[in-house]
Amino acid sequence: MLRGRAFKFGDDISTDHIAPGRLAHLRSNLPELARHVLEDADVTFASRVKAGDFIVAGGNFGLGSSREHAPLIIKLAGVSAILAKSVARIFFRNAINLGLPVLICDTDRIDDGDELEIDLAAGAIVDRTNGKELAFDKIPPVMLAILNEGGLIPYIKKYGGFRL
Amino acid sequence: MAKTLAEKILSEKSQGDARSGDIVVAQVDLVFVQDTTGPLTIDEFRKLGFERLANPKKTFLFLDHAAPSPNHQLSSDHIKLRQFARQFGCRLYDVGDGVCHQVVAESLARPGDVIVGADSHTVTTGALGSLATGMGSSDVAVILGLGKTWFRVPETIRVVVSGDFKAGVSAKDLSLHLIGRLGADGATYKALEFGGDTVDRMSLSGRLTIANMAVEAGAKLGLLPSDEITRDYLASQGRAEHYRPLSPDAKASYEQRISIDAADLEPTVSRPHTVDNTAPARELKGIKIQQVFIGTCTSGRLEDLAVAADILRGKQHHRDTRLIVAPASRRVLLEAIAAGHIQTLAQAGAVILPPGCGPCLGLHQGVLGRGEACLSTANRNFKGRMGSPEAFIYLASPATAAATALTGEITDPREVL
Numbered sequence: 001m002l003r004g005r006a007f008k009f010g011d012d013i014s015t016d017h018i019a020p021g022r023l024a025h026l027r028s029n030l031p032e033l034a035r036h037v038l039e040d041a042d043v044t045f046a047s048r049v050k051a052g053d054f055i056v057a058g059g060n061f062g063l064g065s066s067r068e069h070a071p072l073i074i075k076l077a078g079v080s081a082i083l084a085k086s087v088a089r090i091f092f093r094n095a096i097n098l099g100l101p102v103l104i105c106d107t108d109r110i111d112d113g114d115e116l117e118i119d120l121a122a123g124a125i126v127d128r129t130n131g132k133e134l135a136f137d138k139i140p141p142v143m144l145a146i147l148n149e150g151g152l153i154p155y156i157k158k159y160g161g162f163r164l
Numbered sequence: 165m166a167k168t169l170a171e172k173i174l175s176e177k178s179q180g181d182a183r184s185g186d187i188v189v190a191q192v193d194l195v196f197v198q199d200t201t202g203p204l205t206i207d208e209f210r211k212l213g214f215e216r217l218a219n220p221k222k223t224f225l226f227l228d229h230a231a232p233s234p235n236h237q238l239s240s241d242h243i244k245l246r247q248f249a250r251q252f253g254c255r256l257y258d259v260g261d262g263v264c265h266q267v268v269a270e271s272l273a274r275p276g277d278v279i280v281g282a283d284s285h286t287v288t289t290g291a292l293g294s295l296a297t298g299m300g301s302s303d304v305a306v307i308l309g310l311g312k313t314w315f316r317v318p319e320t321i322r323v324v325v326s327g328d329f330k331a332g333v334s335a336k337d338l339s340l341h342l343i344g345r346l347g348a349d350g351a352t353y354k355a356l357e358f359g360g361d362t363v364d365r366m367s368l369s370g371r372l373t374i375a376n377m378a379v380e381a382g383a384k385l386g387l388l389p390s391d392e393i394t395r396d397y398l399a400s401q402g403r404a405e406h407y408r409p410l411s412p413d414a415k416a417s418y419e420q421r422i423s424i425d426a427a428d429l430e431p432t433v434s435r436p437h438t439v440d441n442t443a444p445a446r447e448l449k450g451i452k453i454q455q456v457f458i459g460t461c462t463s464g465r466l467e468d469l470a471v472a473a474d475i476l477r478g479k480q481h482h483r484d485t486r487l488i489v490a491p492a493s494r495r496v497l498l499e500a501i502a503a504g505h506i507q508t509l510a511q512a513g514a515v516i517l518p519p520g521c522g523p524c525l526g527l528h529q530g531v532l533g534r535g536e537a538c539l540s541t542a543n544r545n546f547k548g549r550m551g552s553p554e555a556f557i558y559l560a561s562p563a564t565a566a567a568t569a570l571t572g573e574i575t576d577p578r579e580v581l
């Protein structure tokens with residue numbers, strides 16, 4: 001069971017909002033880069049987010065670059081899952097490969113600061129603040145298998161290749 | 165059964181019958197990283213415990229995003245990539261060789277290849293009929309070691325373009341128009357497959373531009389057929405033997421079809437801060453621009469520099485608008501020198517940068533300050549991309565960029581032609 005607060009963001013939050021190119025020199029210093037996570041969307045986010053919290057976004061989250069540093073520093077900042085109306089393809093793959101769940105659901109029903117509880121296995125999100133329950137789309141089986149192993153690296157180390 | 169280009173290539177490379185919606189494991193023919201995604205890929209490759217590359221002759225490293233390096237941290241990343249190339253026996257293209265996608269198009273991509281790069285604009289070489297897509301460092305690290313990866317065979321949107329462009333209008337305007345129409349997520353997880361008589365006549369340079377920008381509509385692939393124009397291009401790069409014809413089956417099934425009449429298009433601009441926020445250039449007259457940037461994997465080829473040189477010949481850029489030009493590759497630079505374009509642009513007051521990404525991602529060589537506006541021939545205008553999050557990025561064709569450099573405000577190039 002995942003528990004934490006919702007941090008709301010709008011539509012089209014790009015990898016440049018999350019980990020801007022101008023900070024590329026910090027990519028080999030991930031803890032430092034993580035202090036700037038999502039800086040161009042909300043400068044206060046990095047200092048407010050706590051372990052277990054959730055990013056709750058609109059449509060097309062993570063569009064743009066293939067830089068895996070974007071989901072990586074979101075994870076390093078303590079975020080336990082990303083909820084969005086939709087997510088860009090490469091970002092989706094990258095997040096799952098890092099063991100960071102991305103859940104597609106109707107995020108309009110969640111307000112900023114709400115306390116959420118998420119049961120990944122049951123596919124249920126409960127908003128403790130407003131009492132609502134909502135479902136999220138099924139994660140495709142191949143991605144679920146990778147997520148269940150904690151990411152692509154542990155998955156490949158375990159199986160030595162792809163088992164579809 | 166009739167197949168789309170994506171289904172054809174993925175069937176061949178997974179040795180099965182790949183249909184949209186299927187998940188397949190396919191052989192990867194060519195894999196590459198660049199200097200901002202490569203270091204993490206190397207870390208992950210080592211974590212995976214691989215001792216050798218699956219295919220060292222088909223693995224490439226590029227130093228292009230920070231080329232030459234602007235600071236010691238990025239220099240350390242470059243050192244790490246150079247050492248990896250030496251240790252594992254793969255080729256590194258060093259600073260000054262050019263943007264990875266342009267070099268892959270010129271020297272490496274073959275029609276029908278599956279190509280994966282640790283860069284989202286890997287879609288660019290879909291222009292040669294390669295199935296090319298970007299992935300993150302973990303996926304690419306696994307490909308380095310295994311030589312294959314999994315794909316979901318995408319549904320395809322068929323884009324048919326017919327008719328002739330009007331003067332001052334080019335492939336870049338077509339791309340911007342299409343993304344404005346589809347939206348920045350209108351093709352997410354899908355392939356955009358281009359065809360029609362306009363595309364059949366289009367140069368490889370223009371084809372690379374439209375394949376490059378497919379990802380800005382969320383697409384996983386931007387695919388074009390491999391035909392006589394592809395054959396001539398490959399021959400011009402000294403690798404005629406890499407040609408093979410490739411086209412979708414006439415009865416392939418598409419999720420959606422879009423028709424565009426090229427004659428209806430006009431010079432188009434994406435406004436801040438999303439690529440789909442498009443408008444005709446003429447409606448944006450009066451917006452002052454402090455920096456014009458011509459270059460990138462989208463629009464930094466010889467044809468693009470020629471268009472800009474034609475508009476700027478014998479003239480000077482506006483005194484309040486600096487003009488920055490970065491050829492996409494060393495080959496482009498050399499050809500542009502031989503053709504006189506570099507001379508023309510430098511005489512018009514342009515700063516000529518080394519081949520590479522230049523200021524495209526806000527690292528160096530033209531970083532925007534607070535409140536500044538840039539008109540760029542690149543593919544992305546997200547907030548903060550070229551420097552200050554309080555700067556503004558407009559995207560347009562090389563012709564619109566050159567016209568804007570002359571007047572200091574966004575200008576429809578037909579006004580200066």
Ligand code: SF4
Pocket residue numbers: 229263264265283285460461462520521524525542543
């Ligand atoms: S030119 Fe710009 S878009 Fe192209 S690879 Fe370089 S940074 Fe990316």
